[in-house]
Amino acid sequence: MHTRRAMSLVETMTSITILAIVLGAMTSAVVVASRAMPGRNDRIEAVTQGARVADRILADLAYARSITLTGTSTLTAVVPDRDADTLDETIVYAWSGVKGGALTRTYNNGQPALVATGVWDFAPSCLSRSATISTTVLQESTEQLLHYQPVNGLSPPPGLRNPYSGSPSTKDVTSSRWLAQHVHPILPSGATAWSITRVLLSARVRGDDAGVSRIEIRPSLAYPGGPSSTVLQDRTMMESNLGSSFSWQTFNYTSVKNLSPDTGVWIVVRWVGPSTSAGVAYQSGDVADHFAAYAESSNGGSTWTQTNDAAIAHALYGTYTVPVTTSTAQTRATTLRVRLNLSSDAAAVLETSTRLMTEPVLVVNP
Known part of the structure:
Protein backbone atom coordinates (compact mmCIF):
# COMPACT_ATOMS: atom_id res chain seq x y z
CA MET A 1 0.00 0.00 0.00
CA HIS A 2 1.35 3.34 -1.07
CA THR A 3 0.84 6.50 0.93
CA ARG A 4 0.67 10.02 -0.71
CA ARG A 5 3.77 11.99 -0.04
CA ALA A 6 3.18 15.49 1.39
CA MET A 7 4.30 18.57 -0.59
CA SER A 8 7.69 19.78 0.27
CA LEU A 9 8.21 23.31 1.50
CA VAL A 10 9.69 24.32 -1.85
CA GLU A 11 6.68 22.99 -3.75
CA THR A 12 4.31 24.73 -1.41
CA MET A 13 6.02 28.09 -1.81
CA THR A 14 6.12 27.69 -5.58
CA SER A 15 2.37 26.97 -5.73
CA ILE A 16 1.57 29.95 -3.57
CA THR A 17 3.67 32.20 -5.80
CA ILE A 18 1.94 30.98 -8.99
CA LEU A 19 -1.49 31.42 -7.42
CA ALA A 20 -0.64 34.97 -6.38
CA ILE A 21 0.41 35.83 -9.92
CA VAL A 22 -2.81 34.42 -11.41
CA LEU A 23 -5.00 36.24 -8.89
CA GLY A 24 -3.14 39.49 -9.53
CA ALA A 25 -3.64 39.18 -13.28
CA MET A 26 -7.34 38.51 -12.84
CA THR A 27 -7.71 41.50 -10.54
CA SER A 28 -5.96 43.76 -13.07
CA ALA A 29 -8.24 42.54 -15.87
CA VAL A 30 -11.32 43.27 -13.79
CA VAL A 31 -10.05 46.77 -12.96
CA VAL A 32 -9.24 47.53 -16.60
CA ALA A 33 -12.62 46.24 -17.75
CA SER A 34 -14.45 48.19 -15.10
CA ARG A 35 -12.64 51.36 -16.06
CA ALA A 36 -13.44 50.80 -19.75
CA MET A 37 -17.17 50.56 -19.08
CA PRO A 38 -19.05 53.86 -18.53
CA GLY A 39 -20.11 54.31 -14.98
CA ARG A 40 -23.32 55.78 -13.68
CA ASN A 41 -21.66 59.15 -13.07
CA ASP A 42 -20.27 59.26 -16.63
CA ARG A 43 -23.71 58.56 -18.03
CA ILE A 44 -25.31 61.34 -15.96
CA GLU A 45 -22.62 63.78 -17.10
CA ALA A 46 -23.17 62.87 -20.77
CA VAL A 47 -26.93 63.29 -20.49
CA THR A 48 -26.58 66.60 -18.62
CA GLN A 49 -24.12 67.94 -21.17
CA GLY A 50 -26.28 66.72 -24.04
CA ALA A 51 -29.35 68.40 -22.55
CA ARG A 52 -27.54 71.74 -22.48
CA VAL A 53 -26.53 71.38 -26.13
CA ALA A 54 -29.99 70.25 -27.26
CA ASP A 55 -31.71 73.08 -25.37
CA ARG A 56 -29.43 75.58 -27.06
CA ILE A 57 -30.31 74.19 -30.48
CA LEU A 58 -34.05 74.26 -29.79
CA ALA A 59 -33.93 77.82 -28.45
CA ASP A 60 -31.79 78.93 -31.40
CA LEU A 61 -34.37 77.69 -33.91
CA ALA A 62 -37.63 78.27 -32.05
CA TYR A 63 -38.74 81.06 -34.42
CA ALA A 64 -37.44 79.62 -37.68
CA ARG A 65 -39.11 80.64 -40.93
CA SER A 66 -38.02 77.46 -42.71
CA ILE A 67 -36.25 74.22 -41.81
CA THR A 68 -34.42 71.89 -44.17
CA LEU A 69 -33.35 68.43 -43.03
CA THR A 70 -30.58 66.88 -45.12
CA GLY A 71 -29.71 63.26 -44.56
CA THR A 72 -29.98 62.24 -40.91
CA SER A 73 -27.56 64.65 -39.27
CA THR A 74 -27.73 68.10 -40.91
CA LEU A 75 -30.31 70.78 -40.14
CA THR A 76 -30.50 74.13 -41.96
CA ALA A 77 -32.82 76.83 -40.66
CA VAL A 78 -33.70 80.33 -41.82
CA VAL A 79 -34.48 82.60 -38.88
CA PRO A 80 -35.56 86.27 -38.62
CA ASP A 81 -32.99 89.07 -38.79
CA ARG A 82 -30.63 89.13 -35.80
CA ASP A 83 -28.05 91.73 -36.84
CA ALA A 84 -30.31 94.65 -37.88
CA ASP A 85 -29.54 94.39 -41.61
CA THR A 86 -33.21 93.53 -42.40
CA LEU A 87 -32.10 90.19 -43.90
CA ASP A 88 -32.94 86.74 -42.58
CA GLU A 89 -30.14 84.62 -41.13
CA THR A 90 -29.18 81.06 -42.07
CA ILE A 91 -28.04 78.62 -39.36
CA VAL A 92 -26.69 75.12 -40.03
CA TYR A 93 -26.16 72.41 -37.41
CA ALA A 94 -24.16 69.48 -38.75
CA TRP A 95 -22.50 66.26 -37.58
CA SER A 96 -20.33 64.19 -39.89
CA GLY A 97 -21.80 60.91 -38.69
CA VAL A 98 -18.42 59.72 -37.45
CA LYS A 99 -18.70 58.25 -33.94
CA GLY A 100 -16.96 60.56 -31.50
CA GLY A 101 -16.88 63.41 -34.04
CA ALA A 102 -17.84 67.06 -33.58
CA LEU A 103 -21.19 68.85 -33.85
CA THR A 104 -20.82 72.30 -35.46
CA ARG A 105 -22.94 75.41 -36.01
CA THR A 106 -22.50 77.67 -39.05
CA TYR A 107 -24.01 81.18 -39.05
CA ASN A 108 -24.66 82.63 -42.51
CA ASN A 109 -21.39 82.45 -44.47
CA GLY A 110 -19.13 82.18 -41.43
CA GLN A 111 -16.83 79.34 -40.44
CA PRO A 112 -18.30 76.33 -38.60
CA ALA A 113 -18.14 76.83 -34.83
CA LEU A 114 -17.73 73.93 -32.39
CA VAL A 115 -20.89 73.07 -30.43
CA ALA A 116 -19.91 69.72 -28.91
CA THR A 117 -17.20 67.06 -29.20
CA GLY A 118 -17.39 63.33 -28.66
CA VAL A 119 -20.73 63.07 -30.45
CA TRP A 120 -21.93 59.52 -31.00
CA ASP A 121 -25.37 60.40 -32.29
CA PHE A 122 -27.11 63.52 -33.59
CA ALA A 123 -30.46 63.19 -35.37
CA PRO A 124 -32.75 66.21 -35.81
CA SER A 125 -36.31 65.55 -37.01
CA CYS A 126 -39.69 67.26 -37.16
CA LEU A 127 -43.34 66.54 -36.66
CA SER A 128 -45.28 68.22 -39.46
CA ARG A 129 -48.64 68.89 -41.06
CA SER A 130 -49.77 69.50 -44.63
CA ALA A 131 -51.01 72.99 -45.51
CA THR A 132 -52.34 74.82 -48.55
CA ILE A 133 -51.06 78.37 -48.90
CA SER A 134 -53.03 80.85 -51.01
CA THR A 135 -51.10 83.79 -52.40
CA THR A 136 -52.65 86.71 -54.25
CA VAL A 137 -50.50 88.84 -56.54
CA LEU A 138 -51.27 91.51 -59.11
CA PRO A 323 -55.39 89.97 -58.82
CA VAL A 324 -54.47 86.31 -59.32
CA THR A 325 -54.64 83.81 -56.48
CA THR A 326 -52.54 80.67 -56.54
CA SER A 327 -52.62 77.76 -54.09
CA THR A 328 -49.46 75.90 -53.12
CA ALA A 329 -49.21 72.72 -51.07
CA GLN A 330 -46.64 72.97 -48.28
CA THR A 331 -45.36 70.92 -45.39
CA ARG A 332 -45.17 72.91 -42.15
CA ALA A 333 -43.06 71.82 -39.19
CA THR A 334 -45.01 71.83 -35.92
CA THR A 335 -42.41 70.33 -33.58
CA LEU A 336 -38.61 70.20 -33.72
CA ARG A 337 -37.05 67.10 -32.16
CA VAL A 338 -33.38 66.44 -31.38
CA ARG A 339 -31.76 63.10 -30.50
CA LEU A 340 -28.25 63.52 -29.11
CA ASN A 341 -25.67 61.29 -27.44
CA LEU A 342 -22.33 62.60 -26.21
CA SER A 343 -21.16 59.19 -25.01
CA SER A 344 -20.46 55.73 -26.36
CA ASP A 345 -22.96 54.52 -23.78
CA ALA A 346 -26.22 53.85 -25.64
CA ALA A 347 -28.11 54.46 -22.40
CA ALA A 348 -26.88 58.09 -22.37
CA VAL A 349 -28.91 59.08 -25.44
CA LEU A 350 -31.11 62.16 -24.98
CA GLU A 351 -34.28 62.97 -26.90
CA THR A 352 -36.02 66.33 -26.51
CA SER A 353 -38.36 68.57 -28.53
CA THR A 354 -40.03 71.98 -28.71
CA ARG A 355 -43.24 73.27 -30.26
CA LEU A 356 -42.60 75.57 -33.24
CA MET A 357 -45.16 78.36 -32.92
CA THR A 358 -44.15 79.81 -36.31
CA GLU A 359 -44.78 76.48 -38.09
CA PRO A 360 -41.95 77.01 -40.59
CA VAL A 361 -41.90 75.49 -44.05
CA LEU A 362 -40.29 72.05 -43.86
CA VAL A 363 -38.13 70.54 -46.60
CA VAL A 364 -36.66 67.05 -46.25
CA ASN A 365 -33.78 66.11 -48.54
CA PRO A 366 -32.26 62.63 -48.79
Whole structure:
Protein backbone atom coordinates (compact mmCIF):
# COMPACT_ATOMS: atom_id res chain seq x y z
CA MET A 1 0.00 0.00 0.00
CA HIS A 2 1.35 3.34 -1.07
CA THR A 3 0.84 6.50 0.93
CA ARG A 4 0.67 10.02 -0.71
CA ARG A 5 3.77 11.99 -0.04
CA ALA A 6 3.18 15.49 1.39
CA MET A 7 4.30 18.57 -0.59
CA SER A 8 7.69 19.78 0.27
CA LEU A 9 8.21 23.31 1.50
CA VAL A 10 9.69 24.32 -1.85
CA GLU A 11 6.68 22.99 -3.75
CA THR A 12 4.31 24.73 -1.41
CA MET A 13 6.02 28.09 -1.81
CA THR A 14 6.12 27.69 -5.58
CA SER A 15 2.37 26.97 -5.73
CA ILE A 16 1.57 29.95 -3.57
CA THR A 17 3.67 32.20 -5.80
CA ILE A 18 1.94 30.98 -8.99
CA LEU A 19 -1.49 31.42 -7.42
CA ALA A 20 -0.64 34.97 -6.38
CA ILE A 21 0.41 35.83 -9.92
CA VAL A 22 -2.81 34.42 -11.41
CA LEU A 23 -5.00 36.24 -8.89
CA GLY A 24 -3.14 39.49 -9.53
CA ALA A 25 -3.64 39.18 -13.28
CA MET A 26 -7.34 38.51 -12.84
CA THR A 27 -7.71 41.50 -10.54
CA SER A 28 -5.96 43.76 -13.07
CA ALA A 29 -8.24 42.54 -15.87
CA VAL A 30 -11.32 43.27 -13.79
CA VAL A 31 -10.05 46.77 -12.96
CA VAL A 32 -9.24 47.53 -16.60
CA ALA A 33 -12.62 46.24 -17.75
CA SER A 34 -14.45 48.19 -15.10
CA ARG A 35 -12.64 51.36 -16.06
CA ALA A 36 -13.44 50.80 -19.75
CA MET A 37 -17.17 50.56 -19.08
CA PRO A 38 -19.05 53.86 -18.53
CA GLY A 39 -20.11 54.31 -14.98
CA ARG A 40 -23.32 55.78 -13.68
CA ASN A 41 -21.66 59.15 -13.07
CA ASP A 42 -20.27 59.26 -16.63
CA ARG A 43 -23.71 58.56 -18.03
CA ILE A 44 -25.31 61.34 -15.96
CA GLU A 45 -22.62 63.78 -17.10
CA ALA A 46 -23.17 62.87 -20.77
CA VAL A 47 -26.93 63.29 -20.49
CA THR A 48 -26.58 66.60 -18.62
CA GLN A 49 -24.12 67.94 -21.17
CA GLY A 50 -26.28 66.72 -24.04
CA ALA A 51 -29.35 68.40 -22.55
CA ARG A 52 -27.54 71.74 -22.48
CA VAL A 53 -26.53 71.38 -26.13
CA ALA A 54 -29.99 70.25 -27.26
CA ASP A 55 -31.71 73.08 -25.37
CA ARG A 56 -29.43 75.58 -27.06
CA ILE A 57 -30.31 74.19 -30.48
CA LEU A 58 -34.05 74.26 -29.79
CA ALA A 59 -33.93 77.82 -28.45
CA ASP A 60 -31.79 78.93 -31.40
CA LEU A 61 -34.37 77.69 -33.91
CA ALA A 62 -37.63 78.27 -32.05
CA TYR A 63 -38.74 81.06 -34.42
CA ALA A 64 -37.44 79.62 -37.68
CA ARG A 65 -39.11 80.64 -40.93
CA SER A 66 -38.02 77.46 -42.71
CA ILE A 67 -36.25 74.22 -41.81
CA THR A 68 -34.42 71.89 -44.17
CA LEU A 69 -33.35 68.43 -43.03
CA THR A 70 -30.58 66.88 -45.12
CA GLY A 71 -29.71 63.26 -44.56
CA THR A 72 -29.98 62.24 -40.91
CA SER A 73 -27.56 64.65 -39.27
CA THR A 74 -27.73 68.10 -40.91
CA LEU A 75 -30.31 70.78 -40.14
CA THR A 76 -30.50 74.13 -41.96
CA ALA A 77 -32.82 76.83 -40.66
CA VAL A 78 -33.70 80.33 -41.82
CA VAL A 79 -34.48 82.60 -38.88
CA PRO A 80 -35.56 86.27 -38.62
CA ASP A 81 -32.99 89.07 -38.79
CA ARG A 82 -30.63 89.13 -35.80
CA ASP A 83 -28.05 91.73 -36.84
CA ALA A 84 -30.31 94.65 -37.88
CA ASP A 85 -29.54 94.39 -41.61
CA THR A 86 -33.21 93.53 -42.40
CA LEU A 87 -32.10 90.19 -43.90
CA ASP A 88 -32.94 86.74 -42.58
CA GLU A 89 -30.14 84.62 -41.13
CA THR A 90 -29.18 81.06 -42.07
CA ILE A 91 -28.04 78.62 -39.36
CA VAL A 92 -26.69 75.12 -40.03
CA TYR A 93 -26.16 72.41 -37.41
CA ALA A 94 -24.16 69.48 -38.75
CA TRP A 95 -22.50 66.26 -37.58
CA SER A 96 -20.33 64.19 -39.89
CA GLY A 97 -21.80 60.91 -38.69
CA VAL A 98 -18.42 59.72 -37.45
CA LYS A 99 -18.70 58.25 -33.94
CA GLY A 100 -16.96 60.56 -31.50
CA GLY A 101 -16.88 63.41 -34.04
CA ALA A 102 -17.84 67.06 -33.58
CA LEU A 103 -21.19 68.85 -33.85
CA THR A 104 -20.82 72.30 -35.46
CA ARG A 105 -22.94 75.41 -36.01
CA THR A 106 -22.50 77.67 -39.05
CA TYR A 107 -24.01 81.18 -39.05
CA ASN A 108 -24.66 82.63 -42.51
CA ASN A 109 -21.39 82.45 -44.47
CA GLY A 110 -19.13 82.18 -41.43
CA GLN A 111 -16.83 79.34 -40.44
CA PRO A 112 -18.30 76.33 -38.60
CA ALA A 113 -18.14 76.83 -34.83
CA LEU A 114 -17.73 73.93 -32.39
CA VAL A 115 -20.89 73.07 -30.43
CA ALA A 116 -19.91 69.72 -28.91
CA THR A 117 -17.20 67.06 -29.20
CA GLY A 118 -17.39 63.33 -28.66
CA VAL A 119 -20.73 63.07 -30.45
CA TRP A 120 -21.93 59.52 -31.00
CA ASP A 121 -25.37 60.40 -32.29
CA PHE A 122 -27.11 63.52 -33.59
CA ALA A 123 -30.46 63.19 -35.37
CA PRO A 124 -32.75 66.21 -35.81
CA SER A 125 -36.31 65.55 -37.01
CA CYS A 126 -39.69 67.26 -37.16
CA LEU A 127 -43.34 66.54 -36.66
CA SER A 128 -45.28 68.22 -39.46
CA ARG A 129 -48.64 68.89 -41.06
CA SER A 130 -49.77 69.50 -44.63
CA ALA A 131 -51.01 72.99 -45.51
CA THR A 132 -52.34 74.82 -48.55
CA ILE A 133 -51.06 78.37 -48.90
CA SER A 134 -53.03 80.85 -51.01
CA THR A 135 -51.10 83.79 -52.40
CA THR A 136 -52.65 86.71 -54.25
CA VAL A 137 -50.50 88.84 -56.54
CA LEU A 138 -51.27 91.51 -59.11
CA GLN A 139 -50.64 90.20 -62.61
CA GLU A 140 -50.41 92.30 -65.75
CA SER A 141 -52.00 90.93 -68.89
CA THR A 142 -50.38 90.70 -72.28
CA GLU A 143 -51.22 93.48 -74.72
CA GLN A 144 -54.93 93.47 -75.54
CA LEU A 145 -57.26 95.42 -77.81
CA LEU A 146 -59.05 97.55 -75.21
CA HIS A 147 -61.19 99.76 -77.45
CA TYR A 148 -62.00 99.89 -81.17
CA GLN A 149 -64.16 102.25 -83.17
CA PRO A 150 -64.51 101.63 -86.93
CA VAL A 151 -66.22 104.13 -89.24
CA ASN A 152 -68.18 103.78 -92.48
CA GLY A 153 -66.31 101.98 -95.25
CA LEU A 154 -62.86 102.34 -93.68
CA SER A 155 -60.43 99.44 -94.07
CA PRO A 156 -59.83 98.04 -90.56
CA PRO A 157 -56.42 97.62 -88.93
CA PRO A 158 -54.76 94.19 -89.33
CA GLY A 159 -56.64 91.49 -87.45
CA LEU A 160 -59.82 93.54 -86.98
CA ARG A 161 -63.00 93.91 -89.00
CA ASN A 162 -65.34 96.75 -89.94
CA PRO A 163 -69.09 96.04 -90.05
CA TYR A 164 -69.88 99.47 -91.50
CA SER A 165 -70.25 100.03 -95.24
CA GLY A 166 -70.22 103.32 -97.11
CA SER A 167 -67.51 105.97 -97.19
CA PRO A 168 -65.63 107.47 -94.22
CA SER A 169 -65.98 111.15 -93.39
CA THR A 170 -63.02 113.44 -92.75
CA LYS A 171 -62.41 115.88 -89.91
CA ASP A 172 -59.71 118.41 -90.69
CA VAL A 173 -57.32 119.38 -87.90
CA THR A 174 -56.76 123.14 -87.88
CA SER A 175 -55.83 125.90 -85.45
CA SER A 176 -59.54 126.37 -84.74
CA ARG A 177 -60.45 122.70 -84.64
CA TRP A 178 -58.71 120.34 -82.29
CA LEU A 179 -60.22 116.86 -82.08
CA ALA A 180 -60.64 114.59 -79.06
CA GLN A 181 -61.96 111.07 -78.54
CA HIS A 182 -62.90 109.75 -75.11
CA VAL A 183 -62.02 106.10 -74.41
CA HIS A 184 -63.07 104.12 -71.34
CA PRO A 185 -62.43 100.41 -71.95
CA ILE A 186 -64.50 97.65 -70.38
CA LEU A 187 -62.07 95.66 -68.25
CA PRO A 188 -62.37 92.22 -66.65
CA SER A 189 -64.08 92.07 -63.28
CA GLY A 190 -61.66 92.81 -60.47
CA ALA A 191 -59.16 94.74 -62.61
CA THR A 192 -57.20 97.21 -60.51
CA ALA A 193 -55.52 99.29 -63.22
CA TRP A 194 -54.92 99.60 -66.94
CA SER A 195 -52.23 101.02 -69.21
CA ILE A 196 -52.00 102.20 -72.81
CA THR A 197 -49.35 100.72 -75.09
CA ARG A 198 -50.39 102.07 -78.51
CA VAL A 199 -53.09 104.00 -80.32
CA LEU A 200 -54.04 103.63 -84.00
CA LEU A 201 -55.67 106.52 -85.88
CA SER A 202 -56.62 106.67 -89.56
CA ALA A 203 -55.51 109.88 -91.28
CA ARG A 204 -54.67 111.36 -94.69
CA VAL A 205 -53.07 114.40 -96.28
CA ARG A 206 -55.15 117.59 -96.38
CA GLY A 207 -53.19 120.27 -98.18
CA ASP A 208 -49.50 120.51 -98.93
CA ASP A 209 -48.42 117.65 -96.59
CA ALA A 210 -46.42 120.05 -94.38
CA GLY A 211 -48.74 119.74 -91.40
CA VAL A 212 -47.74 118.64 -87.90
CA SER A 213 -50.12 117.28 -85.27
CA ARG A 214 -49.61 115.97 -81.74
CA ILE A 215 -51.46 112.84 -80.62
CA GLU A 216 -51.87 113.37 -76.88
CA ILE A 217 -53.24 111.19 -74.07
CA ARG A 218 -55.00 113.36 -71.49
CA PRO A 219 -56.98 112.61 -68.33
CA SER A 220 -60.67 113.39 -68.20
CA LEU A 221 -61.98 116.31 -66.20
CA ALA A 222 -64.81 115.97 -63.71
CA TYR A 223 -68.34 116.22 -65.13
CA PRO A 224 -69.05 117.17 -67.86
CA GLY A 225 -65.69 115.53 -68.37
CA GLY A 226 -63.83 117.13 -71.26
CA PRO A 227 -60.08 116.71 -71.79
CA SER A 228 -57.82 118.01 -69.04
CA SER A 229 -54.99 120.39 -69.92
CA THR A 230 -52.58 117.78 -68.50
CA VAL A 231 -50.80 115.68 -71.10
CA LEU A 232 -49.81 112.22 -69.89
CA GLN A 233 -47.75 111.51 -73.01
CA ASP A 234 -47.81 112.61 -76.65
CA ARG A 235 -46.51 111.58 -80.05
CA THR A 236 -46.00 113.48 -83.30
CA MET A 237 -47.95 112.83 -86.51
CA MET A 238 -46.23 114.25 -89.60
CA GLU A 239 -48.50 114.89 -92.56
CA SER A 240 -45.58 114.06 -94.85
CA ASN A 241 -45.92 110.44 -93.67
CA LEU A 242 -49.56 110.27 -94.79
CA GLY A 243 -51.04 109.47 -98.18
CA SER A 244 -53.93 110.90 -100.11
CA SER A 245 -56.13 108.04 -98.86
CA PHE A 246 -56.77 107.05 -95.27
CA SER A 247 -54.15 104.82 -93.65
CA TRP A 248 -53.74 103.63 -90.10
CA GLN A 249 -50.98 105.35 -88.15
CA THR A 250 -49.54 103.74 -85.00
CA PHE A 251 -48.44 105.76 -81.96
CA ASN A 252 -46.65 103.93 -79.15
CA TYR A 253 -46.92 105.00 -75.51
CA THR A 254 -44.70 103.92 -72.64
CA SER A 255 -45.65 106.26 -69.78
CA VAL A 256 -49.44 106.01 -69.66
CA LYS A 257 -49.67 103.43 -66.91
CA ASN A 258 -51.71 102.47 -63.85
CA LEU A 259 -54.87 104.27 -64.90
CA SER A 260 -57.91 103.80 -62.69
CA PRO A 261 -60.50 101.32 -64.01
CA ASP A 262 -63.14 103.87 -63.02
CA THR A 263 -61.97 106.58 -65.41
CA GLY A 264 -61.20 106.87 -69.10
CA VAL A 265 -58.82 109.09 -71.07
CA TRP A 266 -59.00 111.40 -74.05
CA ILE A 267 -57.07 110.92 -77.28
CA VAL A 268 -56.47 114.51 -78.41
CA VAL A 269 -55.38 115.41 -81.95
CA ARG A 270 -53.78 118.81 -81.41
CA TRP A 271 -52.94 121.11 -84.29
CA VAL A 272 -49.34 122.34 -84.39
CA GLY A 273 -49.18 123.90 -87.85
CA PRO A 274 -48.85 125.36 -90.33
CA SER A 275 -52.36 125.26 -91.85
CA THR A 276 -54.55 122.15 -92.00
CA SER A 277 -52.27 119.59 -90.36
CA ALA A 278 -54.18 116.39 -91.33
CA GLY A 279 -57.54 114.85 -92.11
CA VAL A 280 -58.78 112.23 -89.61
CA ALA A 281 -61.33 109.48 -90.36
CA TYR A 282 -64.57 110.31 -88.58
CA GLN A 283 -68.16 109.19 -88.28
CA SER A 284 -71.26 110.97 -87.09
CA GLY A 285 -74.18 108.82 -85.95
CA ASP A 286 -74.43 105.04 -85.46
CA VAL A 287 -71.41 104.97 -83.15
CA ALA A 288 -70.62 101.57 -81.65
CA ASP A 289 -69.84 102.82 -78.13
CA HIS A 290 -72.40 105.34 -76.96
CA PHE A 291 -70.62 105.57 -73.62
CA ALA A 292 -67.66 107.15 -75.41
CA ALA A 293 -67.65 110.79 -76.43
CA TYR A 294 -66.25 112.96 -79.18
CA ALA A 295 -65.22 116.57 -78.61
CA GLU A 296 -63.89 119.56 -80.53
CA SER A 297 -62.19 122.75 -79.39
CA SER A 298 -62.21 125.96 -81.40
CA ASN A 299 -60.00 127.92 -78.98
CA GLY A 300 -56.83 125.89 -78.59
CA GLY A 301 -58.19 123.54 -75.93
CA SER A 302 -59.58 126.17 -73.53
CA THR A 303 -63.09 124.75 -73.87
CA TRP A 304 -64.55 121.69 -75.55
CA THR A 305 -67.87 120.86 -77.16
CA GLN A 306 -68.89 117.21 -76.75
CA THR A 307 -71.26 114.78 -78.42
CA ASN A 308 -71.97 111.12 -77.73
CA ASP A 309 -73.03 110.30 -81.29
CA ALA A 310 -69.79 110.85 -83.21
CA ALA A 311 -66.34 109.32 -83.12
CA ILE A 312 -62.83 109.35 -84.55
CA ALA A 313 -61.81 106.00 -86.03
CA HIS A 314 -59.38 104.48 -83.56
CA ALA A 315 -58.01 101.32 -82.00
CA LEU A 316 -56.49 101.43 -78.53
CA TYR A 317 -54.23 98.67 -77.22
CA GLY A 318 -52.96 98.20 -73.71
CA THR A 319 -52.78 95.97 -70.67
CA TYR A 320 -54.72 95.58 -67.46
CA THR A 321 -53.82 94.35 -64.00
CA VAL A 322 -55.91 91.80 -62.12
CA PRO A 323 -55.39 89.97 -58.82
CA VAL A 324 -54.47 86.31 -59.32
CA THR A 325 -54.64 83.81 -56.48
CA THR A 326 -52.54 80.67 -56.54
CA SER A 327 -52.62 77.76 -54.09
CA THR A 328 -49.46 75.90 -53.12
CA ALA A 329 -49.21 72.72 -51.07
CA GLN A 330 -46.64 72.97 -48.28
CA THR A 331 -45.36 70.92 -45.39
CA ARG A 332 -45.17 72.91 -42.15
CA ALA A 333 -43.06 71.82 -39.19
CA THR A 334 -45.01 71.83 -35.92
CA THR A 335 -42.41 70.33 -33.58
CA LEU A 336 -38.61 70.20 -33.72
CA ARG A 337 -37.05 67.10 -32.16
CA VAL A 338 -33.38 66.44 -31.38
CA ARG A 339 -31.76 63.10 -30.50
CA LEU A 340 -28.25 63.52 -29.11
CA ASN A 341 -25.67 61.29 -27.44
CA LEU A 342 -22.33 62.60 -26.21
CA SER A 343 -21.16 59.19 -25.01
CA SER A 344 -20.46 55.73 -26.36
CA ASP A 345 -22.96 54.52 -23.78
CA ALA A 346 -26.22 53.85 -25.64
CA ALA A 347 -28.11 54.46 -22.40
CA ALA A 348 -26.88 58.09 -22.37
CA VAL A 349 -28.91 59.08 -25.44
CA LEU A 350 -31.11 62.16 -24.98
CA GLU A 351 -34.28 62.97 -26.90
CA THR A 352 -36.02 66.33 -26.51
CA SER A 353 -38.36 68.57 -28.53
CA THR A 354 -40.03 71.98 -28.71
CA ARG A 355 -43.24 73.27 -30.26
CA LEU A 356 -42.60 75.57 -33.24
CA MET A 357 -45.16 78.36 -32.92
CA THR A 358 -44.15 79.81 -36.31
CA GLU A 359 -44.78 76.48 -38.09
CA PRO A 360 -41.95 77.01 -40.59
CA VAL A 361 -41.90 75.49 -44.05
CA LEU A 362 -40.29 72.05 -43.86
CA VAL A 363 -38.13 70.54 -46.60
CA VAL A 364 -36.66 67.05 -46.25
CA ASN A 365 -33.78 66.11 -48.54
CA PRO A 366 -32.26 62.63 -48.79
